[in-house]
Amino acid sequence: MTVNRRDSSTVKAGDGTVTVSGWVQDIRNLGGISFVILRDRFGTLQITLPKKKVDPELFATLTTLPRESVVSVTGEVKESNQTELGVEIIPSSFVLESEAGTPLPLGVVDKVNAEMDTRLNHRFMDLRKPEVRAVFELKSLMMRLITEAMEEKGFVQVCTPKIGASGAEGGATLFKVDYFGKPAYLAQSPQLYKQMLMSTGLDRVFEMAPAFRAENSNTNRHVTEFISFDGEMSWIGSMADVMSMMEEIMDHVIRGLKEKGAHWLSVMGKEISVPVRPYPVLTYSECLAMVNGAGLPLKDGDDLGTEGEKIVGDIMSQKGYDMYFIAEYPSEAKPFYIMEKDGTEYCMSFDLDYKGQEISSGGQREHRYDRLVERMEKLGLDPEDFGFYLDAFRYGMPPHGGWGIGIERVLVKMLDLPNVREAILFPRDPSRLSP
Numbered sequence: 001m002t003v004n005r006r007d008s009s010t011v012k013a014g015d016g017t018v019t020v021s022g023w024v025q026d027i028r029n030l031g032g033i034s035f036v037i038l039r040d041r042f043g044t045l046q047i048t049l050p051k052k053k054v055d056p057e058l059f060a061t062l063t064t065l066p067r068e069s070v071v072s073v074t075g076e077v078k079e080s081n082q083t084e085l086g087v088e089i090i091p092s093s094f095v096l097e098s099e100a101g102t103p104l105p106l107g108v109v110d111k112v113n114a115e116m117d118t119r120l121n122h123r124f125m126d127l128r129k130p131e132v133r134a135v136f137e138l139k140s141l142m143m144r145l146i147t148e149a150m151e152e153k154g155f156v157q158v159c160t161p162k163i164g165a166s167g168a169e170g171g172a173t174l175f176k177v178d179y180f181g182k183p184a185y186l187a188q189s190p191q192l193y194k195q196m197l198m199s200t201g202l203d204r205v206f207e208m209a210p211a212f213r214a215e216n217s218n219t220n221r222h223v224t225e226f227i228s229f230d231g232e233m234s235w236i237g238s239m240a241d242v243m244s245m246m247e248e249i250m251d252h253v254i255r256g257l258k259e260k261g262a263h264w265l266s267v268m269g270k271e272i273s274v275p276v277r278p279y280p281v282l283t284y285s286e287c288l289a290m291v292n293g294a295g296l297p298l299k300d301g302d303d304l305g306t307e308g309e310k311i312v313g314d315i316m317s318q319k320g321y322d323m324y325f326i327a328e329y330p331s332e333a334k335p336f337y338i339m340e341k342d343g344t345e346y347c348m349s350f351d352l353d354y355k356g357q358e359i360s361s362g363g364q365r366e367h368r369y370d371r372l373v374e375r376m377e378k379l380g381l382d383p384e385d386f387g388f389y390l391d392a393f394r395y396g397m398p399p400h401g402g403w404g405i406g407i408e409r410v411l412v413k414m415l416d417l418p419n420v421r422e423a424i425l426f427p428r429d430p431s432r433l434s435p
Ligand code: ATP
Pocket: 169, 213, 215, 221, 222, 223, 224, 225, 226, 228, 358, 359, 360, 361, 404, 405, 406, 407, 408, 409, 420
């Protein structure tokens, strides 16, 4: 006897008697015969109940269960040309593991799409929909592929603190918490720590962890908690070394998702294309010219913004490029830790954009203590506030650079999702702290 409790897709003719478990997705009663559609993580399976052939009590209870109840059904596997799997199960017994209440807060097989708020309010139910859940199978695969690529490149996985006394990206977007009577902040990024690690000899590090941003903006690409995939590497000659490392990693990840994620992509009815390499490198000034050419009156120094990024994305897409770097932003627009380009108003920073949206920021860092302090002062920061960070630069720091990628933003662009919240199990935004 084969016992298979959790993967309906592996049940095949010739298995004999099996036990399958899952949620009762649907029940169809056609008089002399009834069908129960059982759903698990991997698909659905048909339980067929010919009234004359199954025990009357079993028939009566199994075919009247509330939808979404959880059952384990034992029965004989029979070939069937009426079902997708080519098999059906004729039940001989079943266990009701948990009966579902009625009415359901949200339909699982409803054709009509519920509002996003309603879906997020009942996220556990929303996630029962295979196409909604598939995003998280792909997200998990993505994180595995990232780890694989980073280990192959000799990066050490690290965990930096998520509560600290200061932030790296500016005070306005810090979440303040009460730390035993003292003010503390949730980490906006692991920036300061991953750079400090460069002074230790751990010369390539990466982290995938939550980053918190107190951004009171209700857009489809901002949330207050996201997963940041950060990398930092020493001994670079220029920021081009960081960009080519990112390109290799992104290529490995997207190819891997296309190949190993094929099943979940088909559940979502999606296909992904692998961005053409080498990823073009545009300068900020070139992008500004493109944006101005399209009629958006931005000046040198302005943020390209959502609209500007989109214009550049459209132009690049016409040229066949989904992924490209935008490099050498104005120094004033970028954080203190970015190295300036000597003799210019620009700096060694870059963004990686995917289909007209920023998915990552990176750059070469200023590793020279005096220049770093100078840059902080120029940007109106007090070096004393960064004492613990600056110490790591005073006693020998290699040249280094790195990046931070919002992994949900990558998923959104890759899967063409309408909102970053679709790629987060329980999203946090200014108006959502629960569930
Ligand atoms: P944006 O200008 O789009 O708000 P940012 O310049 O604040 O982004 P960085 O601080 O450079 O972003 O963060 C690096 C990456 O982290 C971004 O490219 C993005 O992928 C991700 N990210 C940043 N803020 C958010 C957010 N609020 N929600 C989701 N992802 C984010």
